[in-house]
Amino acid sequence: MGRGSVMGRTYAGLPRWLYVSAAFGALLVILPLFALTLRLDWSRFFELITSESSVAALQLSLQTSVASTVVCVLLGVPLAMVLARDRFAGQALLRSVVLLPLVLPPVVGGIALLYTFGRRGLLGPAMDVLGVQIAFSTIAVVLAQTFVALPFLVVSLEGTLRTVGHRYELVAATLGARPGTVVWRVTLPLVMPGLASAAVLSFARALGEFGATITFAGSLQGVTRTLPLEIYLQRVTDPDAAIALSLVLVVVAVVVTVVTARIAERGAR
Amino acid sequence: MSLTFEARLAQRQFDVELSMGPGERVAVLGPNGAGKSTLLGLLAGTLRADAGSAALDDRLLFDLGAGRRRWLAPHARGVALLAQDALLFPHLTVLDNVAFGPRVAGATKQQAAATAERWLREVGVSDLAARRPGQLSGGQAQRVAIARALATGPRLLLLDEPMAALDVSVAPLLRRVLRRLLVDQATIIVTHDLLDAVLLADRVVVLEQGRVAEAGPTDEVLRHPRTRFTARLAGLNLVRGSFADGAVHDASGLVVQGTRADPGAPSEGEPAAAVFAPSGVSIFTDPQQGSPRNNLSVTIAEIEPLGDLVRVRGDDHHGHLLAADVTPLSVAELDLYPGREVTYSIKAAGVTIYPL
Numbered sequence: 343m344g345r346g347s348v349m350g351r352t353y354a355g356l357p358r359w360l361y362v363s364a365a366f367g368a369l370l371v372i373l374p375l376f377a378l379t380l381r382l383d384w385s386r387f388f389e390l391i392t393s394e395s396s397v398a399a400l401q402l403s404l405q406t407s408v409a410s411t412v413v414c415v416l417l418g419v420p421l422a423m424v425l426a427r428d429r430f431a432g433q434a435l436l437r438s439v440v441l442l443p444l445v446l447p448p449v450v451g452g453i454a455l456l457y458t459f460g461r462r463g464l465l466g467p468a469m470d471v472l473g474v475q476i477a478f479s480t481i482a483v484v485l486a487q488t489f490v491a492l493p494f495l496v497v498s499l500e501g502t503l504r505t506v507g508h509r510y511e512l513v514a515a516t517l518g519a520r521p522g523t524v525v526w527r528v529t530l531p532l533v534m535p536g537l538a539s540a541a542v543l544s545f546a547r548a549l550g551e552f553g554a555t556i557t558f559a560g561s562l563q564g565v566t567r568t569l570p571l572e573i574y575l576q577r578v579t580d581p582d583a584a585i586a587l588s589l590v591l592v593v594v595a596v597v598v599t600v601v602t603a604r605i606a607e608r609g610a611r
Numbered sequence: 612m613s614l615t616f617e618a619r620l621a622q623r624q625f626d627v628e629l630s631m632g633p634g635e636r637v638a639v640l641g642p643n644g645a646g647k648s649t650l651l652g653l654l655a656g657t658l659r660a661d662a663g664s665a666a667l668d669d670r671l672l673f674d675l676g677a678g679r680r681r682w683l684a685p686h687a688r689g690v691a692l693l694a695q696d697a698l699l700f701p702h703l704t705v706l707d708n709v710a711f712g713p714r715v716a717g718a719t720k721q722q723a724a725a726t727a728e729r730w731l732r733e734v735g736v737s738d739l740a741a742r743r744p745g746q747l748s749g750g751q752a753q754r755v756a757i758a759r760a761l762a763t764g765p766r767l768l769l770l771d772e773p774m775a776a777l778d779v780s781v782a783p784l785l786r787r788v789l790r791r792l793l794v795d796q797a798t799i800i801v802t803h804d805l806l807d808a809v810l811l812a813d814r815v816v817v818l819e820q821g822r823v824a825e826a827g828p829t830d831e832v833l834r835h836p837r838t839r840f841t842a843r844l845a846g847l848n849l850v851r852g853s854f855a856d857g858a859v860h861d862a863s864g865l866v867v868q869g870t871r872a873d874p875g876a877p878s879e880g881e882p883a884a885a886v887f888a889p890s891g892v893s894i895f896t897d898p899q900q901g902s903p904r905n906n907l908s909v910t911i912a913e914i915e916p917l918g919d920l921v922r923v924r925g926d927d928h929h930g931h932l933l934a935a936d937v938t939p940l941s942v943a944e945l946d947l948y949p950g951r952e953v954t955y956s957i958k959a960a961g962v963t964i965y966p967l
Contacts, residue, residue: 509698512685515684516690518689518715519711520715528700531700
């Protein structure tokens with residue numbers, strides 16, 4: 343540690359007080375996770391996470407998160423390409439608006455979604471005519487998750503697209519490739535590592551989504567009650583179950599982080 | 612293939628007209644920012660002109676201006692671009708890189724692979740077909756890039772300083788490959804290197820500040836440069852002015868005696884250029900008298916080694932930086948240093964005068 347560090351071969355040149363601050367920062371993240379595992383009733387762990395309501399929540403969470411990740415990729419990849427490659431009036435504004443859910447409280451997003459797709463929402467009458475009812479359904483869960491996860495994919499992929507640059511695409515065009523061919527055969531393969539880690543990030547964000555979901559989709563077991571909602575409810579009735587399920591989410595988060603780091607590492611090579 | 616091209620792009624102060632005959636190879640020279648890359652971009656379709664039109668044979672590349680909005684996308688032009696960096700697709704093997712063009716043009720996988728193999732053989736890197744671009748040296752990658760560009764059978768090939776990023780030991784070999792492959796291939800090559808122009812092009816076009824400053828057959832332009840840029844490139848001193856009494860008189864009163872070039876000697880009062888080689892200049896530290904020599908007093912601006920010789924650049928107080936090549940021994944004997952006043956002496960017989 344510090345000036346005499348033998349682990350790193352290069353001189354870090356950092357003052358000691360900086361390491362103290364850094365240690366507190368790390369503890370702020372590590373300590374609560376540690377406390378969580380301390381309070382866990384290991385003997386009932388398996389029983390707790392396999393209860394009917396837990397399994398339903400876990401299943402719903404995985405299904406909706408996968409679905410919203412797919413939607414994020416389908417909508418976010420084109421959006422990132424348009425933002426990264428073309429130049430048009432209002433582009434900066436569009437970028438800011440698309441990224442808004444990153445900084446917006448999710449519950450505000452949920453209310454906004456309600457007033458768009460809800461019964462009395464902007465598109466409510468149109469959906470009434472079509473006989474579709476989205477609010478408080480599983481589709482609403484997917485929509486809410488997509489709403490909050492999309493910016494993660496767009497911002498991360500746009501960065502990758504800019505790093506890779508436009509030049510390979512121009513070369514492909516002068517070799518006779520149509521714009522569509524360029525996207526499939528050049529752009530997408532080149533950004534694939536970045537796209538994969540962006541998709542994993544959106545998946546993780548969707549999995550953890552709470553505020554927008556409970557506002558827009560409600561909390562109906564097996565239909566809209568995802569794992570975070572289940573944990574929140576169990577916290578009152580059965581704290582042990584809440585802790586066990588929390589740990590499941592922690593494990594998923596750790597896996598996601600490791601996988602993303604691996605992909606980024608491979609992409610960098 | 613024949614090309615007609617005229618385009619204007621205000622943002623880059625570009626206004627150029629150019630035409631090429633079938634199979635002709637044109638070298639585009641010019642200082643940085645002269646518009647060389649703009650020219651290539653407009654031809655390849657990566658840039659759009661404000662106004663102008665261009666056609667490759669019967670294929671209209673663009674026709675833009677008041678009321679005219681025709682513009683062909685890059686992929687439909689038959690114009691291949693080879694840049695300084697090879698820009699091989701990193702996710703494809705060497706073979707698949709070269710097969711890319713034929714493949715997107717509709718060839719089957721086998722046909723495209725056969726074409727790619729043939730071109731890899733042409734550029735001498737057949738053995739690298741299975742490698743990834745990351746495993747190639749700069750010279751190898753550029754050979755593959757040449758194969759990839761030619762495998763599309765381009766009507767027009769654009770080369771943007773293809774040797775600039777390469778090691779000096781690799782460039783000559785690649786230049787030989789290009790010299791062999793570009794016979795009858797309509798090519799525009801942008802370069803800073805005189806060798807490229809001499810070996811790879813039939814004709815040179817010199818751009819300066821977005822305009823064509825000079826154009827003509829390569830050897831003619833290099834022998835009788837009209838711009839300082841070209842003169843410097845050709846390693847010659849150039850004084851422009853008007854012809855009178857067997858000499859070129861420039862606007863500031865500088866007079867350079869010389870011999871009129873045959874054919875096409877200038878007549879009295881006509882704009883003319885006087886050109887002389889740095890090797891024909893003798894340096895004296897005391898004032899010189901007498902014809903038929905030109906004696907120009909200059910202030911030495913810079914002294915730099917040039918192989919076995921030393922190149923001395925002197926400011927003639929008329930806006931020219933004139934070069935003289937002398938031996939290191941003379942530099943020592945005459946005690947030459949920047950800032951010293953000396954006399955450049957040039958035999959009139961060593962100065963060629965021709966009309967502009």
